[in-house]
Amino acid sequence: xxxxxxxxxxxxxIETPFGKSDRIIGGAGTYIAWCASNFTPVxxxxxxxxxxxxxxxxxxxxxxxxxEGVQIKKDEKTFFWSGRYxxxxxxxxxxxxxxNVLENFQPVVPDSYQxxxxxxxxxxxxxxxRSVIEQLKTRPKLIVMDTMNFWMEIAMDELKKTISMxxxxxxNDSEARQLxxxxxxxxxxxxxxxxxxxxxxxxxxxxGALLFYEDKVFFAPALPLEDVFDPTGAxxxxxxxxxxxxxxxxxxxxxxxxxxIIVGSAMASFCVEKFGTARLREINKADISARLxxxxxLVNFDINLV
Amino acid sequence: xxxxxxxxxxxxxIETPFGKSDRIIGGAGTYIAWCASNFTPVxxxxxxxxxxxxxxxxxxxxxxxxxEGVQIKKDEKTFFWSGRYxxxxxxxxxxxxxxNVLENFQPVVPDSYQxxxxxxxxxxxxxxxRSVIEQLKTRPKLIVMDTMNFWMEIAMDELKKTISMxxxxxxNDSEARQLxxxxxxxxxxxxxxxxxxxxxxxxxxxxGALLFYEDKVFFAPALPLEDVFDPTGAxxxxxxxxxxxxxxxxxxxxxxxxxxIIVGSAMASFCVEKFGTARLREINKADISARLxxxxxLVNFDINLV
Numbered sequence: 001x002x003x004x005x006x007x008x009x010x011x012x013x014i015e016t017p018f019g020k021s022d023r024i025i026g027g028a029g030t031y032i033a034w035c036a037s038n039f040t041p042v043x044x045x046x047x048x049x050x051x052x053x054x055x056x057x058x059x060x061x062x063x064x065x066x067x068e069g070v071q072i073k074k075d076e077k078t079f080f081w082s083g084r085y086x087x088x089x090x091x092x093x094x095x096x097x098x099x100n101v102l103e104n105f106q107p108v109v110p111d112s113y114q115x116x117x118x119x120x121x122x123x124x125x126x127x128x129x130r131s132v133i134e135q136l137k138t139r140p141k142l143i144v145m146d147t148m149n150f151w152m153e154i155a156m157d158e159l160k161k162t163i164s165m166x167x168x169x170x171x172n173d174s175e176a177r178q179l180x181x182x183x184x185x186x187x188x189x190x191x192x193x194x195x196x197x198x199x200x201x202x203x204x205x206x207x208g209a210l211l212f213y214e215d216k217v218f219f220a221p222a223l224p225l226e227d228v229f230d231p232t233g234a235x236x237x238x239x240x241x242x243x244x245x246x247x248x249x250x251x252x253x254x255x256x257x258x259x260x261i262i263v264g265s266a267m268a269s270f271c272v273e274k275f276g277t278a279r280l281r282e283i284n285k286a287d288i289s290a291r292l293x294x295x296x297x298l299v300n301f302d303i304n305l306v
Numbered sequence: 307x308x309x310x311x312x313x314x315x316x317x318x319x320i321e322t323p324f325g326k327s328d329r330i331i332g333g334a335g336t337y338i339a340w341c342a343s344n345f346t347p348v349x350x351x352x353x354x355x356x357x358x359x360x361x362x363x364x365x366x367x368x369x370x371x372x373x374e375g376v377q378i379k380k381d382e383k384t385f386f387w388s389g390r391y392x393x394x395x396x397x398x399x400x401x402x403x404x405x406n407v408l409e410n411f412q413p414v415v416p417d418s419y420q421x422x423x424x425x426x427x428x429x430x431x432x433x434x435x436r437s438v439i440e441q442l443k444t445r446p447k448l449i450v451m452d453t454m455n456f457w458m459e460i461a462m463d464e465l466k467k468t469i470s471m472x473x474x475x476x477x478n479d480s481e482a483r484q485l486x487x488x489x490x491x492x493x494x495x496x497x498x499x500x501x502x503x504x505x506x507x508x509x510x511x512x513x514g515a516l517l518f519y520e521d522k523v524f525f526a527p528a529l530p531l532e533d534v535f536d537p538t539g540a541x542x543x544x545x546x547x548x549x550x551x552x553x554x555x556x557x558x559x560x561x562x563x564x565x566x567i568i569v570g571s572a573m574a575s576f577c578v579e580k581f582g583t584a585r586l587r588e589i590n591k592a593d594i595s596a597r598l599x600x601x602x603x604l605v606n607f608d609i610n611l612v
Contacts, residue, residue, distance in 0.1 A: 087489060183393060184531075184533055186530050187532055204513070207513040207514075208514075210530060216603070217604060218604060218605075218607070221514070221525040224491055224523055226490050226492045256608075259607050259608055262607055298525050299524075301561075301564040301567075302562075302564070
């Protein structure tokens with residue numbers, strides 16, 4: 001039984017108030033794989049061009065990320081995204097998007113991935129996400145989907161079709177408002193859960209994340225940091241920590257999802273400390289454990305005093 | 307030994323996307339008194355005009371709010387504020403401010419208030435706040451101060467003088483940035499704590515509140531609500547819940563301040579449910595207890611699963 005991850009592997013060029021990166025490794029699938037592989041082996045589905053470095057693929061393979069589902073199109077170019085963040089780091093401008101290999105990406109699920117127990121659909125074309133669900137002969141125990149406003153604008157019907165097939169949906173606060181048509185996040189959550197997902201996670205960046213389930217809600221804070229150096233990939237890393245913890249513990253209860261959100265938040269807090277995936281490449285189990293302790297301290301209060 | 311509260315008692319006229327109020331009872335001191343009196347008796351210091359309703363004073367007296375320190379200037383008018391909120395409820399426009407009795411307010415601390423153990427300085431002219439500290443013959447065990455950007459703009463030196471004399475300062479996130487000159491809230495907190503206060507609370511409205519102390523930080527979420535009907539007084543109510551819990555338990559440890567922030571957040575979540583002080587006038591101990599349970603559920607996760 002295994003965790004299957006679908007998502008882009010890409011080149012990014014990033015500008016923040018703290019500096020500017022060259023063309024560096026990025027993509028939702030990349031961040032998810034680097035993060036989730038701290039907790040469990042990963043079976044990756046993605047596509048790259050001939051320009052994608054073999055060394056990056058080797059490093060992922062060394063972390064028990066299976067690459068059998070990653071197509072390498074030798075004569076094409078890898079997906080490229082360039083963006084600029086402003087001081088508040090909550091908004092960004094896209095400077096350039098070159099779809100390249102993503103334009104006609106048709107994912108193929110290898111036979112060896114058919115034991116998929118947990119499926120993480122990283123942000124990608126909704127029809128591509130759905131194609132992976134449909135290729136799996138046995139429905140996974142838990143399907144988690146990340147998406148973004150871009151698909152709401154150009155492919156809302158396709159998006160809703162995919163959303164109707166998943167167990168957990170992740171969006172940010174403005175996307176929850178856009179998808180539901182309601183400003184109140186509590187009412188937005190109720191509306192979105194009627195579209196199919198039993199669980200909804202609303203990411204609020206530096207303001208933490210909310211998990212909705214039936215009439216219950218759980219809140220995980222973001223760690224207050226001196227500087228958010230580069231927010232790129234924080235949402236993907238959050239997703240990787242969430243599904244990584246779930247896949248490691250094989251427990252899909254609401255109680256365990258709360259812990260998984262804390263793990264996702266802790267992993268995202270590393271991600272933003274350096275450009276791109278740099279920080280995720282450095283951390284080890286001891287770092288993760290210490291950061292999780294910080295989260296416990298951050299929210300833990302003595303309920304007996306109330 | 308007692309809790310002394312300083313703050314304005316006023317008339318407000320409020321517009322929100324949900325409606326418009328007539329001239330209703332408002333003022334930082336009013337909200338603090340209505341809130342804190344759920345936990346402990348209050349000795350109030352304020353000033354009103356001859357137009358302030360006796361029935362309001364009677365209601366407060368019935369809640370064990372001592373009014374000996376409330377000056378009634380029969381021939382003058384009560385402070386009036388009018389404002390308008392927009393959809394996001396985090397920003398507001400001031401439409402009208404009439405200082406009236408506040409213009410030359412000189413607080414007088416009655417002898418019966420000299421047993422003050424806990425002092426809550428609601429948002430007010432910094433020199434007036436300081437005058438109360440200076441009139442107390444024995445320094446209180448804990449002095450908590452709320453303030454706002456307005457004083458940073460017109461009386462920064464006066465403000466800093468008062469800040470240097472208190473134990474706990476409360477500001478919102480943009481005020482913390484303005485006061486420290488640093489965008490990062492973590493660095494802003496370090497800078498502000500060097501100005502005097504040992505503890506700093508940064509209020510983030512619907513995004514919760516942070517408590518800083520030495521190198522420690524604690525986070526309390528805001529309760530996700532279907533609608534924030536009127537945010538007026540939410541910060542004052544938060545302050546009232548915080549100091550009310552501290553005064554009731556007589557425990558000024560960091561651990562108990564964490565609980566006090568949760569109590570403040572719970573009380574503020576009631577405040578925003580109706581216009582002005584309406585909701586605070588309705589709630590009883592059972593409502594408060596149930597709301598506190600909701601906060602425990604909101605942030606409680608099983609650390610053993612991590």
